[in-house]
Amino acid sequence: MALSPALQLDAAGFSYGAVAALSAVSFAVAPGERVALLGRNGAGKSTLVRLVTGLLHPDEGTVRVGDWDTCDYAPEDLARRVGSVFQHADQQLFARTVREDVSFGPRALGYGEREVARRASDALEALALTAHAAQHPYDLPPALRTLAALAGALALEPAVLVLDEPTVGLDRALRAQVAGALHEHVARGAALLVVTHDLGFAAETLDRGIVLDRGHLAYDEPLATLLASAERLKPLGLVPPAVAALSVALELPGLPVREREAAHTLARVAGAQPRP
Amino acid sequence: MNPLTLEGVEFHYPATEAPALRDVSLAVAAGEIVALVGKVGAGASTLLLVAADLAPRITGGRLTGTVRRRARSGIVLPTPWTQLSGMAFTVWDEVAFGPANLGWPGREIARHVERALERLEIAALAERDPATLSGGEVQRVILAGILAMDPDVVLLDEPTAELDPAGARALWRLVRVLAGEGKAIVVATSDLDAVPAVADRVAWLEQGAVRAMGAPDLLAEEATCEAGLGTTVAGVWRAAGLAAPYPLTVADAIQRWR
Ligand SMILES: Nc1ncnc2c1ncn2[C@@H]1O[C@H](COP(=O)(O)OP(=O)(O)OP(=O)(O)O)[C@@H](O)[C@H]1O
Numbered sequence: 001m002a003l004s005p006a007l008q009l010d011a012a013g014f015s016y017g018a019v020a021a022l023s024a025v026s027f028a029v030a031p032g033e034r035v036a037l038l039g040r041n042g043a044g045k046s047t048l049v050r051l052v053t054g055l056l057h058p059d060e061g062t063v064r065v066g067d068w069d070t071c072d073y074a075p076e077d078l079a080r081r082v083g084s085v086f087q088h089a090d091q092q093l094f095a096r097t098v099r100e101d102v103s104f105g106p107r108a109l110g111y112g113e114r115e116v117a118r119r120a121s122d123a124l125e126a127l128a129l130t131a132h133a134a135q136h137p138y139d140l141p142p143a144l145r146t147l148a149a150l151a152g153a154l155a156l157e158p159a160v161l162v163l164d165e166p167t168v169g170l171d172r173a174l175r176a177q178v179a180g181a182l183h184e185h186v187a188r189g190a191a192l193l194v195v196t197h198d199l200g201f202a203a204e205t206l207d208r209g210i211v212l213d214r215g216h217l218a219y220d221e222p223l224a225t226l227l228a229s230a231e232r233l234k235p236l237g238l239v240p241p242a243v244a245a246l247s248v249a250l251e252l253p254g255l256p257v258r259e260r261e262a263a264h265t266l267a268r269v270a271g272a273q274p275r276p
Numbered sequence: 277m278n279p280l281t282l283e284g285v286e287f288h289y290p291a292t293e294a295p296a297l298r299d300v301s302l303a304v305a306a307g308e309i310v311a312l313v314g315k316v317g318a319g320a321s322t323l324l325l326v327a328a329d330l331a332p333r334i335t336g337g338r339l340t341g342t343v344r345r346r347a348r349s350g351i352v353l354p355t356p357w358t359q360l361s362g363m364a365f366t367v368w369d370e371v372a373f374g375p376a377n378l379g380w381p382g383r384e385i386a387r388h389v390e391r392a393l394e395r396l397e398i399a400a401l402a403e404r405d406p407a408t409l410s411g412g413e414v415q416r417v418i419l420a421g422i423l424a425m426d427p428d429v430v431l432l433d434e435p436t437a438e439l440d441p442a443g444a445r446a447l448w449r450l451v452r453v454l455a456g457e458g459k460a461i462v463v464a465t466s467d468l469d470a471v472p473a474v475a476d477r478v479a480w481l482e483q484g485a486v487r488a489m490g491a492p493d494l495l496a497e498e499a500t501c502e503a504g505l506g507t508t509v510a511g512v513w514r515a516a517g518l519a520a521p522y523p524l525t526v527a528d529a530i531q532r533w534r
């Protein structure tokens with residue numbers, strides 16, 4: 001039996017006055033699914049994030065988180081089910097220390113101090129931020145502030161995690177750290193929706209790709225097939241990431257889009273011994 | 277004379293013990309593009325702030341060594357949305373804000389604004405309120421505003437962070453065009469795969485110091501890959517256990533594969 005969706009949009013539409021940002025968008029995300037939301041600048045990705053977090057309500061159609069219609073809930077109540085990091089995550093931080101900031105969410109949900117402390121510590125640990133816990137968020141470089149905001153979302157231990165550009169300015173090690181933390185969270189049954197222009201990160205970390213084009217849903221399919229298809233991506237403002245381009249160029253069997261898989265396939269074809 | 281020269285620069289932010297930059301020397305010629313790569317916190321952003329005369333002037337802190345700018349510079353910060361003037365009700369006025377502050381005549385301003393909007397592919401947004409734009413739209417507006425001032429030294433910190441992949445490619449092409457027009461360009465980026473096609477030289481920063489400087493091939497060397505700063509193609513090649521030298525780009529890989 002299929003799990004009932006953690007997130008479901010039915011013909012959802014939204015306009016900012018005269019600007020139509022989303023039209024008739026429908027899809028569902030099951031618990032444990034890892035979904036990339038892609039598309040060119042202005043395609044409507046952040047607007048969709050605002051609908052899922054209840055900051056905006058659809059003009060048309062519905063947005064449901066589990067069995068909750070977002071129109072019936074205030075964003076702070078939806079936070080019981082939805083954790084989010086917005087595009088300019090800096091602006092999401094306001095406490096005096098990183099730990100305080102990460103504790104804010106669970107505390108606002110009414111958990112006791114011990115539970116709040118456990119959740120904050122776990123989230124900081126998952127993102128290797130423990131060493132920065134006592135720092136003021138604004139003393140961190142922008143990249144680490146994004147991570148602090150992500151820790152705040154993880155500490156909610158939400159059923160749906162929605163992230164808008166979580167890897168901006170991160171180096172390879174930090175991107176891997178984020179990927180690891182997200183995988184752990186999803187392994188506990190959460191649904192993950194990540195808006196990103198970093199298609200390499202998407203390929204490594206996520207499985208399914210939804211592409212928006214001027215507010216309309218253009219594709220919804222496995223990322224591995226989508227990212228290897230340069231001619232379909234092009235009109236959407238997207239370009240295959242390096243591993244996909246390499247696989248296609250060398251005609252690697254199975255067209256892997258993840259670094260490890262590509263390295264193993266390359267080694268097999270070339271008769272080399274991959275590094276452990 | 278180089279438009280931008282740093283010699284033996286050391287910089288401390290207020291209230292931090294370790295220097296953010298140590299003994300950094302870098303000369304950038306007119307028409308040259310230097311890419312700064314490094315882990316988060318290695319000093320690339322600080323170097324750009326110093327080059328732009330924002331550190332220590334705005335940030336506070338202590339600078340020793342020499343910074344020489346022979347020309348006007350423009351910087352795009354990694355948080356471009358903080359660079360909106362807050363004084364403009366349309367994108368057009370936002371992009372015109374910098375040129376107007378330079379005291380140029382109206383026609384000159386208009387010419388530069390139109391061209392910058394065109395170059396960043398945002399002419400259609402000219403009448404929009406900058407406060408209501410998407411993330412990538414804002415980044416384009418800020419880039420346009422800097423270019424409209426026609427600076428001779430262009431300093432870019434993660435200029436493609438919020439651009440869609442096609443827009444990022446277009447921006448990197450534009451950066452090359454700007455270099456062709458004689459601008460000296462320093463760009464910090466975590467998009468290592470874009471560097472080979474863009475940069476003339478790469479400076480690898482580690483803990484505030486220049487660890488290595490050289491042609492973009494640097495991003496296919498063992499030490500760089502080991503540090504997580506190689507291109508993706510070099511990294512995959514290396515992980516496959518294939519022999520060095522690793523290919524830098526997909527095009528190199530194709531050649532090697534034959
Ligand atoms: N408050 C607003 N008022 C008017 N138009 C808006 C507002 N916010 C967003 N828009 C417009 O709605 C469209 C969708 O914006 P949105 O922020 O969802 O795009 P996005 O896909 O997240 O883009 P990006 O990749 O640049 O972040 C854009 O054309 C944008 O200019």
Ligand SMILES: [Mg+2]
Pocket residue numbers: 045046047087164410411412
């Ligand atoms: Mg957005």
